[in-house]
Amino acid sequence: MTDLSTDADASCRNLRLLIALRWVAVAGQVFAIAIVQLWLKIPLPITEMGLVILLLMGLNLLSIRRCTRPRTVSDVELCAELLADVAALTIQLYLSGGATNPFISLYLLQVILGAVLLSPGATWVIVGVSSACFIVLMRVYRPLDMAGFSHHLPAMDLHTQGMFLCFLLASALVVLFVTRINENLRRRDARLAELRQRAVEEEHVVRMGLLASGAAHELGTPLSTLAVILNDWRHMPKFHDDAELVEELDEMQAALARCKAIVSHILIAAGETRGERARRTTLSTFLNDMVGRWTDSRRPTALDYRNGIDTRVEIASDSVIEQALFNVFDNALEASRTQVSIAAEVLGDDLLVRVTDDGPGFSPEALLHFGTPYQSSKAGAGRGLGLFLAVNVLRKLGGAIAAGNRAEGGARVELRLPIRALAVDAAPGTHHPHPAGTSDEASHVA
Known part of the structure; x- marks a missing residue:
C-alpha cells in the first residue's frame, strides 16, 4: 500500500535538504571567492562567478515555491536539481583552474546525494554527467593567475591545504545531510507501516x-x-x-x-x-441525553457528570459515536471501585470528553497496546473490542483518544473529536452563543 501524502511529505523534506545544501554552497562560494581575491591576492572573474551564485539563489527560490505544492517531488525533479548543482559547480571550477582546483572533489558530494535520494538509473546519470564534467575540466578551463600571489607558500602546499579543506567540507556535509535524509526515509517507512496497520484494523x-x-x-x-x-x-x-x-x-x-x-x-x-432516525439537536443536549440513557441502563453506583459546554452547536445525533462513548464508559464502570467521572467541554473546534475512574488504572502493557483488538485485562474470549472500536470510530472522524493513569489513582481516557464531524453544517467553527442568562451546563452525582 502506498500513501501519496506520505510520499509527498518525504520527497518535499528531501528537496528542502537540497535547498539548504545549496544555501550552504552559495555561502561557501562567496567566502572562498573573498578569501582568494582579497587575502591571497589571486584575481578571479568576479562578474561571471557572481552571476553563477545569483543563478543558484534564483533556483533555490523556485525550489522553495515548489515545496509549497502538495504534489510529490518526482525522481526526475530531484535529479534535475542535482544536475543544476553539478552544472553550477562545473562553471565555477572552469573559471577557477578546472581540475587543478582542489575543490574538484566536491563532485563526490553530488554523487553521494544522488545515491541516497534517487533511483539507480537517475544516480548513474549523476555519475556519468559528473565524470564527463571532470574529464572536460582536465583539458578546458581558465588557469588562475598566480602572479599576484603575495604569500611565501609554495603552490603545491596551497593546493594540498585546499584539498584538506575540501575534504573537511565534503565530510561534514555528507554526514549532516545524509543523516537527515535517512531520518526522512525512516519517518516515511514508519508512517507507511502505521498506515498498513490501520488498514488491517479497519478491515x-x-x-x-x-x-x-x-x-x-x-x-x-x-x-x-x-x-x-x-x-x-x-x-x-x-x-x-x-x-x-x-x-x-x-x-x-x-x-x-x-x-x-x-x-x-x-x-x-x-x-x-x-x-429516517437522524435528528437535529445541540451538542450539549446530545451528551446529556446520551449519559442519561447510559445511566438508566447501567445503573452506576456513583456518577459525577459535568457538562461544561456553554455553546449551542447544532449537530446530527449519531448512534455510532454514542456507542463508541458507551464502550469507554462501560470500561470505566467495570474498572472502578466506587465512582466514574465524565466531563465534557469544547476546546477550540474540538469536543473533549474526559472519563476517569477510581480503579487500579492501566498497566504499562495495557497502555502500550491501548486500542488494539483482544487486548484486555478482563478474563474471557473476545474482550478488548470496545476500546478498539472506539479508537477506530474516532480516528475515522478525524478525532483521537488517549489513555493514562491519574496521579491520585485510577485511569483516565480523553476523547477528542472535531465538532465539524457532528455538526449539521459541515463548516467548522459554527458556534452560536447562548442568549444572555442561559447555559446548558449540567452536573449531577448519581
Whole structure:
C-alpha cells in the first residue's frame, strides 16, 4: 500500500535538504571567492562567478515555491536539481583552474546525494554527467593567475591545504545531510507501516460490522416469533389467571423488547435506517441525553457528570459515536471501585470528553497496546473490542483518544473529536452563543 501524502511529505523534506545544501554552497562560494581575491591576492572573474551564485539563489527560490505544492517531488525533479548543482559547480571550477582546483572533489558530494535520494538509473546519470564534467575540466578551463600571489607558500602546499579543506567540507556535509535524509526515509517507512496497520484494523472493523448487521437481520425473525408466542400466552387462561406467570411474562416481554431495540440499534449504526432516525439537536443536549440513557441502563453506583459546554452547536445525533462513548464508559464502570467521572467541554473546534475512574488504572502493557483488538485485562474470549472500536470510530472522524493513569489513582481516557464531524453544517467553527442568562451546563452525582 502506498500513501501519496506520505510520499509527498518525504520527497518535499528531501528537496528542502537540497535547498539548504545549496544555501550552504552559495555561502561557501562567496567566502572562498573573498578569501582568494582579497587575502591571497589571486584575481578571479568576479562578474561571471557572481552571476553563477545569483543563478543558484534564483533556483533555490523556485525550489522553495515548489515545496509549497502538495504534489510529490518526482525522481526526475530531484535529479534535475542535482544536475543544476553539478552544472553550477562545473562553471565555477572552469573559471577557477578546472581540475587543478582542489575543490574538484566536491563532485563526490553530488554523487553521494544522488545515491541516497534517487533511483539507480537517475544516480548513474549523476555519475556519468559528473565524470564527463571532470574529464572536460582536465583539458578546458581558465588557469588562475598566480602572479599576484603575495604569500611565501609554495603552490603545491596551497593546493594540498585546499584539498584538506575540501575534504573537511565534503565530510561534514555528507554526514549532516545524509543523516537527515535517512531520518526522512525512516519517518516515511514508519508512517507507511502505521498506515498498513490501520488498514488491517479497519478491515477488521468492517468485517465485524458486516457480521453484526447480518446477525441483526437473522435475529429479526426469531425475535418476532417469540413476541407472537408471548402475546398468545398472555391470552391463554392458564397464564392469565396465574399472577406469578403474568409477572414472568411481563419480564420476558420487557427483555424481548430490549433485544429488539438492540437489533434496531445495530441496524441504525450500520446505516440502514440512519436517514429516517437522524435528528437535529445541540451538542450539549446530545451528551446529556446520551449519559442519561447510559445511566438508566447501567445503573452506576456513583456518577459525577459535568457538562461544561456553554455553546449551542447544532449537530446530527449519531448512534455510532454514542456507542463508541458507551464502550469507554462501560470500561470505566467495570474498572472502578466506587465512582466514574465524565466531563465534557469544547476546546477550540474540538469536543473533549474526559472519563476517569477510581480503579487500579492501566498497566504499562495495557497502555502500550491501548486500542488494539483482544487486548484486555478482563478474563474471557473476545474482550478488548470496545476500546478498539472506539479508537477506530474516532480516528475515522478525524478525532483521537488517549489513555493514562491519574496521579491520585485510577485511569483516565480523553476523547477528542472535531465538532465539524457532528455538526449539521459541515463548516467548522459554527458556534452560536447562548442568549444572555442561559447555559446548558449540567452536573449531577448519581
